[in-house]
Amino acid sequence: MSQNHLTIALPKGKLFEDSLQLLAKAGWDCADIREDSRKLVFDLPQDRARIIICRPTDIPTYVENGAADIGFVGKDILLEENKDVAELLDLKFGFCRFVVAMPEENLPPRLPDGGYDLSALNHRRVATKFTRVAQTFFNERGMQVTTIKLHGNIELAPRVRLAEMIVDIVSTGKTLRENRLAEVAQILEATTRLIANQVAYRIKHQRISELTGALRRFV
Amino acid sequence: MQKTVLKQRTPAGMLDILPEAAAVLEKLERDIMELFYLWAYDRVITPTIEFAACVQPESDGEDHLYKFFDRRGRIIALRPEFTTPIARMVSSRMRELKLPLRFSYSGNVFRYTTDDRPREFRQAGVELIGSASALADAEIIALAIEALRRLGIKDFQLSMGEMSIFVGLMEETGISEGLRAQLENALSRKDIVAIEQLADQNRLTESVRKILLRLPHLRGGVEILDEVSQLSNRPAVAGAVENLRRVYDYLGEFGVQDAVVLDMGVLRGFAYYTGVIFEGYVPGVAFPVIEGGRYDRLYDDFQNPLPATGFALNLSSLVTFLPEQKAPEEQETVDGEQAGQVIRRCRELRAQGRRTVMALR
Numbered sequence: 001m002s003q004n005h006l007t008i009a010l011p012k013g014k015l016f017e018d019s020l021q022l023l024a025k026a027g028w029d030c031a032d033i034r035e036d037s038r039k040l041v042f043d044l045p046q047d048r049a050r051i052i053i054c055r056p057t058d059i060p061t062y063v064e065n066g067a068a069d070i071g072f073v074g075k076d077i078l079l080e081e082n083k084d085v086a087e088l089l090d091l092k093f094g095f096c097r098f099v100v101a102m103p104e105e106n107l108p109p110r111l112p113d114g115g116y117d118l119s120a121l122n123h124r125r126v127a128t129k130f131t132r133v134a135q136t137f138f139n140e141r142g143m144q145v146t147t148i149k150l151h152g153n154i155e156l157a158p159r160v161r162l163a164e165m166i167v168d169i170v171s172t173g174k175t176l177r178e179n180r181l182a183e184v185a186q187i188l189e190a191t192t193r194l195i196a197n198q199v200a201y202r203i204k205h206q207r208i209s210e211l212t213g214a215l216r217r218f219v
Numbered sequence: 220m221q222k223t224v225l226k227q228r229t230p231a232g233m234l235d236i237l238p239e240a241a242a243v244l245e246k247l248e249r250d251i252m253e254l255f256y257l258w259a260y261d262r263v264i265t266p267t268i269e270f271a272a273c274v275q276p277e278s279d280g281e282d283h284l285y286k287f288f289d290r291r292g293r294i295i296a297l298r299p300e301f302t303t304p305i306a307r308m309v310s311s312r313m314r315e316l317k318l319p320l321r322f323s324y325s326g327n328v329f330r331y332t333t334d335d336r337p338r339e340f341r342q343a344g345v346e347l348i349g350s351a352s353a354l355a356d357a358e359i360i361a362l363a364i365e366a367l368r369r370l371g372i373k374d375f376q377l378s379m380g381e382m383s384i385f386v387g388l389m390e391e392t393g394i395s396e397g398l399r400a401q402l403e404n405a406l407s408r409k410d411i412v413a414i415e416q417l418a419d420q421n422r423l424t425e426s427v428r429k430i431l432l433r434l435p436h437l438r439g440g441v442e443i444l445d446e447v448s449q450l451s452n453r454p455a456v457a458g459a460v461e462n463l464r465r466v467y468d469y470l471g472e473f474g475v476q477d478a479v480v481l482d483m484g485v486l487r488g489f490a491y492y493t494g495v496i497f498e499g500y501v502p503g504v505a506f507p508v509i510e511g512g513r514y515d516r517l518y519d520d521f522q523n524p525l526p527a528t529g530f531a532l533n534l535s536s537l538v539t540f541l542p543e544q545k546a547p548e549e550q551e552t553v554d555g556e557q558a559g560q561v562i563r564r565c566r567e568l569r570a571q572g573r574r575t576v577m578a579l580r
Contacts, residue, residue, distance in 0.1 A: 084408075087413070088411050090412045090415070202482065202500050
């Protein structure tokens with residue numbers, strides 16, 4: 001592939017529309033790109049580029065291995081996947097928070113500062129999609145917990161006693177409330193990021209910095 | 220004994236190299252070691268196993284060593300690279316030799332990574348020990364470029380930076396150790412977002428922000444060095460810029476300047492690299508195939524303070540990338556009723572240097 005040609009990975013799902021709109025604002029011709037079609041590769045000869053559509057959690061893998069030069073991906077996924085990619089720009093959309101949540105009827109005691117005292121939760125089980133993020137959070141507090149890796153519907157775990165707490169991403173908190181869970185600690189905030197393969201970042205620098213500059217104007 | 224499932228597998232990250240790939244690897248290695256020889260680098264062979272204390276990187280959050288106990292309970296490790304073992308060797312056994320020393324090596328290195336990458340791969344590289352001159356830096360970079368050319372790679376790029384420019388600028392700003400460590404970590408990971416956030420959160424002065432937000436993006440030919448100079452008038456920074464300019468000029472004399480991009484964003488291994496630093500990229504290979512630079516503090520660890528520079532080339536990553544270069548060599552098959560005759564004929568042919576297969580009846 002020539003040094004002037006870019007492959008850009010877009011995530012299916014909740015970040016797709018915003019990512020596409022941002023590219024369009026930056027002057028890219030994205031009119032034909034659809035998430036709902038079976039098509040996964042879209043050529044944009046005019047922009048000397050192609051767009052590929054991937055599962056969000058796979059985007060760091062595509063980019064790390066150079067199958068895509070550029071990717072749009074949530075910081076939550078970047079942290080969990082921990083791949084060797086260059087992180088170029090905070091695109092500011094797709095805001096969500098990583099939180100620790102527990103059943104409402106079983107909350108830990110409050111601290112004087114209003115937060116929850118998690119110290120009694122040592123050796124408890126934490127259900128999560130994000131085991132790395134969860135382990136790092138508890139380790140940094142000198143706590144030992146057991147993480148239980150799940151792939152979806154994390155809220156279910158405490159209700160059926162698979163785990164005492166969960167670590168998950170929330171955007172509005174509605175899902176937590178519906179499942180009678182309450183946030184007891186925030187781990188961190190995440191937004192969508194523009195990432196690049198570390199070699200593409202150097203050898204396609206011109207094109208990548210043009211794209212970064214163009215996107216920066218609209219975030 | 221039964222062949223269990225385990226017996227047919229290899230441990231994670233360990234690969235068999237089959238004849239076709241092995242032939243390519245061998246050819247690459249032979250070409251490159253010949254080139255190193257031509258530049259007067261003497262080959263050395265260090266042990267596969269070293270004391271972990273010797274090869275343990277000082278600032279490595281995640282430990283990537285394969286470690287074992289020896290019979291006396293000391294921790295030993297498979298070598299993760301060659302530079303430190305060579306520093307140990309030079310410092311313990313070659314103190315009397317006239318400087319500078321030029322050594323080359325090739326061999327397998329082992330990294331106990333947690334991802335799915337191969338954990339054993341083959342490197343070839345050089346070390347130039349005992350010279351701090353810009354000419355030494357230029358020699359190493361020119362040799363790195365000649366190595367890629369020698370391997371028949373037409374399209375590649377070598378990006379060159381200078382650790383002491385950034386380090387010098389940071390010292391001038393007087394920011395705290397802790398923040399500096401965070402910034403260095405972010406720069407090593409090429410996490411531009413984290414750098415911007417750290418600059419915002421810590422209410423840094425305008426000049427410091429400018430260095431942090433501008434420097435990693437400065438990239439191009441010699442003209443960018445003027446811009447770097449404007450960021451500071453500190454002698455250390457001016458000296459580093461001047462040094463880089465000299466190296467770049469020498470690379471012109473070596474006839475390799477067209478392959479080099481000056482890139483102030485090439486910053487990594489802050490505890491290790493001290494001067495000119497570089498990476499070689501080949502389109503189609505997702506990781507740098509060459510990593511190198513000046514490391515003037517490593518020999519301090521062996522009570523033998525010496526400046527040094529060098530690079531390592533990841534041969535394994537090129538094998539899958541390069542098309543098969545070599546037609547299978549011609550060979551002859553000798554067959555016959557009489558084993559004695561067949562053996563004698565094979566011996567004759569092999570004595571003439573011809574590759575000969577003996578048919579087995």
